[in-house]
Amino acid sequence: MKGMRSSWFKRLRVSEGVVLCVLALAVPLGLGVPLAYTATEAPAGFDDLTNGFTTQATFDLDRDVFDEFEVIDDGLGPVYNAQACRECHQNPVSGANAQFTELRAGHLSGSTFVNAPGGSLINDRAIDARIQERVPGTEDIVVDRAALNTLGDGFVEAIADSTFTTIRNSQPSGMKGEIVIVPIAESPGFTRVGRFGWKDQHGSLLSFSADAYVNEMGITSPLQPNENTSMGNSVAAFDGVADPEEAPTPANPFGPDVEFFARFMRATKAPPRDTVVAATADSIAGSNIFNSIGCQHCHRTSITTAPNGTVFNGSGAGKFAIGPFLGDKIIHPYSDFLMHDVGTGDGILQNGPATTRNKMRTMVLWGVRTRSRLMHDNFNVHRNTAILRHTNEAEPVIQNYIFLSTTQKNQLITFLSSL
Numbered sequence: 001m002k003g004m005r006s007s008w009f010k011r012l013r014v015s016e017g018v019v020l021c022v023l024a025l026a027v028p029l030g031l032g033v034p035l036a037y038t039a040t041e042a043p044a045g046f047d048d049l050t051n052g053f054t055t056q057a058t059f060d061l062d063r064d065v066f067d068e069f070e071v072i073d074d075g076l077g078p079v080y081n082a083q084a085c086r087e088c089h090q091n092p093v094s095g096a097n098a099q100f101t102e103l104r105a106g107h108l109s110g111s112t113f114v115n116a117p118g119g120s121l122i123n124d125r126a127i128d129a130r131i132q133e134r135v136p137g138t139e140d141i142v143v144d145r146a147a148l149n150t151l152g153d154g155f156v157e158a159i160a161d162s163t164f165t166t167i168r169n170s171q172p173s174g175m176k177g178e179i180v181i182v183p184i185a186e187s188p189g190f191t192r193v194g195r196f197g198w199k200d201q202h203g204s205l206l207s208f209s210a211d212a213y214v215n216e217m218g219i220t221s222p223l224q225p226n227e228n229t230s231m232g233n234s235v236a237a238f239d240g241v242a243d244p245e246e247a248p249t250p251a252n253p254f255g256p257d258v259e260f261f262a263r264f265m266r267a268t269k270a271p272p273r274d275t276v277v278a279a280t281a282d283s284i285a286g287s288n289i290f291n292s293i294g295c296q297h298c299h300r301t302s303i304t305t306a307p308n309g310t311v312f313n314g315s316g317a318g319k320f321a322i323g324p325f326l327g328d329k330i331i332h333p334y335s336d337f338l339m340h341d342v343g344t345g346d347g348i349l350q351n352g353p354a355t356t357r358n359k360m361r362t363m364v365l366w367g368v369r370t371r372s373r374l375m376h377d378n379f380n381v382h383r384n385t386a387i388l389r390h391t392n393e394a395e396p397v398i399q400n401y402i403f404l405s406t407t408q409k410n411q412l413i414t415f416l417s418s419l
Contacts, residue, residue, distance in 0.1 A: 078239050253317050337362065
């Protein structure tokens with residue numbers, strides 16, 4: 001266990017549990033017709049309130065851990081990017097968007113992507129100047145990668161794999177997204193459709209949490225027990241805390257903090273609309289234009305989560321049951337969560353096949369009004385230039401946009417300003 005963090009607060013947290021509400025089997029009615037369940041709107045709000053997945057008291061404690069700053073005695077680093085989850089996810093509340101970017105690098109050997117020494121992620125911070133990472137001169141693919149919103153990700157996790165297949169099959173020829181199948185770290189041998197990260201590199205929030213903990217803060221856990229290197233060189237001489245630094249407990253076999261991070265995200269509400277702007281005539285007209293020119297093919301306006309009672313990731317410790325607060329919920333992420341080549345790919349290959357190197361996950365537009373910088377690299381600051389940056393698979397849509405009148409373009413941008 002971490003020395004400084006074996007406090008009464010931590011011990012209290014470890015003793016807590018989450019009761020997942022699992023739907024009983026539907027009892028047939030007299031005529032043999034199963035009970036029907038109607039999907040309802042997912043709760044939305046920037047109000048620091050639980051969506052019902054946990055109690056408010058548990059949600060507040062989980063948010064405290066999400067916000068907590070790591071220090072060297074906790075195992076911070078030795079190479080890292082941030083000291084707390086909220087450093088990358090905090091605008092306007094914990095878990096939301098931020099202007100933070102991470103640095104990735106690599107090069108091509110022929111047509112094969114090769115990571116920079118030690119991996120494509122170049123950590124911007126170190127606990128000792130001697131192990132500070134940098135981009136070697138051999139690496140000519142160098143990109144910034146924006147931090148992502150995590151609010152509402154519990155609903156995203158609750159989307160059935162088959163839903164992504166249905167979405168892909170419904171898209172026009174030449175615009176069909178690519179599905180990436182990824183392993184589930186907490187359930188060895190199981191896979192899911194990737195949906196988290198710019199490269200769809202994770203299919204569960206536990207897997208994502210453990211990955212972010214080690215890669216962004218340098219803290220190892222049972223799901224990610226190995227420290228990162230500094231440009232491929234061991235940092236063991238600078239690491240005074242035994243691995244895994246986030247040690248398992250009987251109540252939290254994947255590490256308390258990792259499980260608390262995932263539980264916090266599962267309990268967050270989705271980013272809300274700006275209801276004042278959304279009700280304006282220009283925003284309503286812009287929404288219709290958004291759909292009519294084809295943006296909705298990839299920026300899906302509505303997705304329904306898996307039915308209440310659905311179980312993912314097997315029957316072991318990593319099993320996740322969709323309860324009533326996440327199941328049968330209608331969300332409006334304005335994304336298909338699939339990989340597309342819209343001409344902005346960063347050239348970095350991660351979990352997916354080689355075909356995904358120049359593809360990115362469709363940007364999720366809920367909460368986009370809280371972003372001052374846009375696209376996967378935060379390069380654009382105007383919505384118009386971000387739209388015009390799209391090409392390749394998105395070219396037919398962009399041509400439709402170009403031929404809109406100035407008034408129509410402004411209406412579409414007003415609509416985006418309501419999200």
